[in-house]
Amino acid sequence: MKNKQLYLIDFDSTFTQVEALDELANISLKDHARQKEISQQIEEITNLAMRGDMNFNESLRQRLQLVEASEKDIEKLIQVLREKISISFARNASFLKTYASQIYIISNGFKEFIVPIVTSFGILESHVYANTFVTNDHKDIIGFDESNILAHNNGKAKLLQELNLEGDIFMIGDGYNDYEVKAAGLANKFYAFTENVVRENVIAQADHITPSLDEFLYLHQMNISLSYPKNRIKVLLLENIHSSAQAILEKEGYQVSIHAGAMDEEELKEKIKDISILGIRSKTQLTQEVLENAKRLIAVGAFCIGTNQIDLEACAKKGIPVFNAPYSNTRSVVELAIGEMILLLRNLPDKMQQMHQGKWNKSAAKSYEIRGKKLGIIGYGNIGAQLSILAESLGFDVYYYDLIEKLPLGNVTKCNSLEELLQTCEVISLHVDGRPENKNFMDEEQFQQMQKGSVFINLSRGHVVNLNALKKYLSNGHLNGAAIDVYPVEPKTNDEAFESVLKGLPNLILTPHIGGSTLEAQENIAHFVPQRFIEYINTGSTTNSVNFPNLQLPVLKNAHRLIHIHYNTPGILAKINELLAKHHINIDGQYLKTSEQIGYVITDINKAYDETIIKELKGLEGTIRFRILY
Ligand SMILES: NC(=O)c1ccc[n+]([C@@H]2O[C@H](COP(=O)([O-])OP(=O)(O)OC[C@H]3O[C@@H](n4cnc5c(N)ncnc54)[C@H](O)[C@@H]3O)[C@@H](O)[C@H]2O)c1
Ligand SMILES: O=C(O)CC[C@@H](O)C(=O)O
Numbered sequence: 001m002k003n004k005q006l007y008l009i010d011f012d013s014t015f016t017q018v019e020a021l022d023e024l025a026n027i028s029l030k031d032h033a034r035q036k037e038i039s040q041q042i043e044e045i046t047n048l049a050m051r052g053d054m055n056f057n058e059s060l061r062q063r064l065q066l067v068e069a070s071e072k073d074i075e076k077l078i079q080v081l082r083e084k085i086s087i088s089f090a091r092n093a094s095f096l097k098t099y100a101s102q103i104y105i106i107s108n109g110f111k112e113f114i115v116p117i118v119t120s121f122g123i124l125e126s127h128v129y130a131n132t133f134v135t136n137d138h139k140d141i142i143g144f145d146e147s148n149i150l151a152h153n154n155g156k157a158k159l160l161q162e163l164n165l166e167g168d169i170f171m172i173g174d175g176y177n178d179y180e181v182k183a184a185g186l187a188n189k190f191y192a193f194t195e196n197v198v199r200e201n202v203i204a205q206a207d208h209i210t211p212s213l214d215e216f217l218y219l220h221q222m223n224i225s226l227s228y229p230k231n232r233i234k235v236l237l238l239e240n241i242h243s244s245a246q247a248i249l250e251k252e253g254y255q256v257s258i259h260a261g262a263m264d265e266e267e268l269k270e271k272i273k274d275i276s277i278l279g280i281r282s283k284t285q286l287t288q289e290v291l292e293n294a295k296r297l298i299a300v301g302a303f304c305i306g307t308n309q310i311d312l313e314a315c316a317k318k319g320i321p322v323f324n325a326p327y328s329n330t331r332s333v334v335e336l337a338i339g340e341m342i343l344l345l346r347n348l349p350d351k352m353q354q355m356h357q358g359k360w361n362k363s364a365a366k367s368y369e370i371r372g373k374k375l376g377i378i379g380y381g382n383i384g385a386q387l388s389i390l391a392e393s394l395g396f397d398v399y400y401y402d403l404i405e406k407l408p409l410g411n412v413t414k415c416n417s418l419e420e421l422l423q424t425c426e427v428i429s430l431h432v433d434g435r436p437e438n439k440n441f442m443d444e445e446q447f448q449q450m451q452k453g454s455v456f457i458n459l460s461r462g463h464v465v466n467l468n469a470l471k472k473y474l475s476n477g478h479l480n481g482a483a484i485d486v487y488p489v490e491p492k493t494n495d496e497a498f499e500s501v502l503k504g505l506p507n508l509i510l511t512p513h514i515g516g517s518t519l520e521a522q523e524n525i526a527h528f529v530p531q532r533f534i535e536y537i538n539t540g541s542t543t544n545s546v547n548f549p550n551l552q553l554p555v556l557k558n559a560h561r562l563i564h565i566h567y568n569t570p571g572i573l574a575k576i577n578e579l580l581a582k583h584h585i586n587i588d589g590q591y592l593k594t595s596e597q598i599g600y601v602i603t604d605i606n607k608a609y610d611e612t613i614i615k616e617l618k619g620l621e622g623t624i625r626f627r628i629l630y
Contacts, residue, residue: 003168005220007099008160008187010173011107011114011130013196017084019046020077020109021063027076028069042066051201052176056108056153060131060144071139074112081117086195088212088231088253089121095217097122102167104129106159108150108177129159157184172216179205191216212253228627230254233298233537234274238262239281241303242519242526249277249530261493269293277533279303282513283492286310291318299536301529302546304516305329305382306461308434312547316597319565319625321548323532327382328524329516333459334387336515337429338394340483343509344455345370345427349481350507366453366480371395376425378418379432379460380406387429388412399425422449427457434461442466447473455481455507459515462487467501474505481507485515540602540629549593549600559588559604561629566622568599575620576601583613598624 012019025042029035042063049059089096096103100122107114107130114130131150134143144151149158157180160169171178171187174197182190183205192199192206195213203209210216211231218229230253237245237258246256254277262283263271272278272294279301280286286300291314300315302324315322343349347366354361375391377384380402388398389409398412401421408414415421422428428450432438441464442456450456456479458465467488473479484502490513491498502508516522535541539555540563542548553561566572573592580587586606593600618626 004166005102006165006167006169007103008106008169008171008173008181009103010171010175010178010193011105011109011118013050013174014172014178014193015086015089015105015118016081017086017196018081019043020081020113021067022046023080023084024069024073024077024113025063025067027080028067028073032068038066050175050177050197051199052180056155056177057146057151060108060151064141064143067141069141071135071141073141074133077113078116081113082120085117086213087251088195088214091253092213092217093121095213095222099222100124100127103127104165106130106150106156106171106178106181108155110144129163154180154184157181157186160184160186170216170220172210172213174199174202176202176205178202182207211255214253230537233276234296235277235279235533236271236275237279237303238284239303241279241281242522244523245279245303245526245530248527249533252530252534261495264492265290272297277301279529280309282306282309283490284309286315288314291315291320294318294320299323299533301533303525303529306434307546308436308461313597316547316595317567317624319598321536321542321545323529323536323545325525325528326544328528329518329521330383330386332518332521333383333431333515334390336485336511337387337457337459337483338390340457340509341375341391341396341427341429341455342370344457344481344483344507345373347481347507349509369395370427372397373427374399374425375427375429376401376415376421377412378402378421378428378430380408381431381433383459384429384431385409387431396427418446419449422446423451426451426454428454429457430460430464432460432464434464438464440464440466440469442470444469444472447479450479452478453480455479455483457483459483459485462490471501471505474502474508481509483509483511485511486513538629542600547595549595549598551591551593551600551602553591553602554589556604556629559606560609562603562605562617563625563627563629564599564601564603564617564620564623565625566599566601566620567624568594568597569622572599572620572622573601576603576617579613579616579620580605583610585609585613 009015022043025039029038045059045063048054049056103123104127105118109130111130111132115125115128119125131148132145133141136142149155156177160181169187170189171181172191172193174193179190179202181187189207191208191210192203194209194211214229215231233254235249235254235256239262240260246258249256268290274296276296276298281304288311297320300320300322305326307324310322312322345368373396375396375398377388377400380400392398392410399415399421400412401415401418443466447469474482487500532544539553541553542550543552588604591602
């Protein structure tokens with residue numbers, strides 16, 4: 001018969017993110033003149049003891065003397081600790097409850113604050129082993145119960161010897177004293193918990209390093225909701241993605257690394273090998289070649305709108321959904337476009353430069369109001385349509401042209417051809433997407449069709465404008481000015497020089513692809529895209545994916561979810577269901593959506609099932625990927 005499994009968990013820096021005595025010192029010494037200095041001393045002593053470099057009893061005595069706390073500080077400490085539960089413990093609260101009878105808290109800390117915290121997670125008070133304070137008549141903490149074995153060196157090991165627990169014992173902790181239990185032969189395995197602190201001498205002794213509780217649960221095949229522990233999900237964020245994205249993804253338990261600029265193909269081919277989730281902006285080219293090395297890639301996020309830098313088809317064929325943020329920066333682009341229209345119609349780019357050169361040019365020549373001018377918007381999508389509303393409220397007479405039928409907002413006028421729009425309007429603003437067919441969409445012929453003296457703005461994608469043609473029509477005075485934010489070739493980082501045929505031309509605003517670069521937009525994006533990853537991983541939902549059939553799925557309840565991605569060939573759904581029927585598996589719910597290339601089938605099944613079905617589903621011809629949620 002299998003032995004009962006017992007899980008021994010340390011408290012400070014394991015169950016909670018912090019060392020409680022350090023926090024207690026922050027509270028009790030709040031108004032002390034030497035607070036910083038004393039807190040640092042306490043922290044140093046804690047670390048010495050945790051590394052095993054100082055006698056534990058001595059360290060406890062010294063720390064309590066320095067802390068100078070009273071019973072009422074403990075109340076405050078409990079509040080602080082409730083906010084500082086280790087993230088993976090909070091995430092796996094159901095494990096603590098379900099396995100309460102097998103969980104023990106073994107700590108050199110103090111019961112007075114440990115018990116209220118851990119019992120609120122369902123852990124039994126009788127399973128908490130820790131020290132207790134000694135107080136005086138004024139309720140000041142003046143020491144600790146010296147007779148408690150946990151107040152002494154090697155206390156945890158000695159306690160376990162006394163307890164003589166029966167079963168397989170697994171010790172989880174961050175300190176050397178946790179390892180001592182295993183060293184004394186009293187635990188089957190020692191798991192070094194590194195979510196909050198990493199101590200090299202402790203890791204060196206560990207049977208397993210567990211960056212979070214998920215890893216421990218995965219190794220023990222316990223009730224986690226994913227077929228893969230979250231801490232093994234490696235995320236790489238490139239191109240200065242706003243720090244909120246990293247915070248959200250780390251909170252979810254993923255391992256996140258960041259890189260300030262874009263990577264070139266060779267570098268990315270190397271780096272992507274063990275990455276599960278990749279986050280990029282507009283500069284990183286995610287090509288078929290790079291994807292060939294992406295053996296573990298589960299999802300890709302474009303932390304922007306455009307996805308023309310990503311081989312979407314190749315991603316779909318590998319079963320990798322790509323998400324973007326279609327709305328988060330649209331307002332920023334619209335505001336910049338409006339600002340630039342005003343600047344260009346007042347001939348300000350030239351005038352501002354002249355002022356820097358000491359030239360006073362007070363004149364109304366070539367300066368106009370925007371009121372009553374005709375604005376032509378090419379591409380009436382999310383940005384174009386929003387621009388039309390704002391521009392109209394400022395007094396523009398707005399026209400638009402789009403490839404597809406669009407609902408005209410406000411009083412805008414639809415043009416039936418590009419030529420009609422170019423010939424009608426004094427201001428042309430380009431907002432088409434970056435599909436390959438749009439290369440050189442604005443070429444010699446189109447600039448020639450624009451009215452003499454008109455102005456041109458491109459905040460969409462660089463390759464849609466032939467810059468040599470634009471240069472010609474700006475230089476010969478046909479156009480009165482332009483504002484360009486995007487270029488066919490852009491520097492990968494801020495350290496690279498910007499080169500363009502446009503440099504030095506008159507009444508020309510050149511900006512470094514910053515249409516969507518406002519703090520508001522970047523923060524919005526950094527919330528939006530990680531949420532798509534998390535939903536996809538936790539539920540299988542593909543809402544907002546740009547290359548996958550979009551399915552919004554309910555949260556899984558009392559079922560297993562089988563997620564099957566396959567090439568869209570006829571009959572696969574029938575084959576999946578045949579297999580399920582053969583194994584007498586009850587289907588609780590089924591969702592299917594297909595795109596031209598792939599089929600996405602989600603099947604929620606009754607929990608009791610025969611494991612062989614998984615192998616058979618994975619083996620179905622046409623399967624690209626399969627995963628299961630518990
Ligand atoms: N400069 C920046 O920092 C920045 C920021 C955000 C978005 N963008 C870019 O702005 C562009 C527009 O973004 P969006 O969110 O409005 O996209 P969208 O997909 O919502 O709209 C694009 C519109 O262009 C139309 N279109 C495409 N090709 C066309 C053509 N040849 N002729 C006429 N219409 C055409 C489409 O039908 C669609 O309605 C994209 O290229 C995006 O990458 C740039
Ligand atoms: O932030 C970026 O790199 C791209 C911004 C913009 O072009 C977009 O597509 O949203």
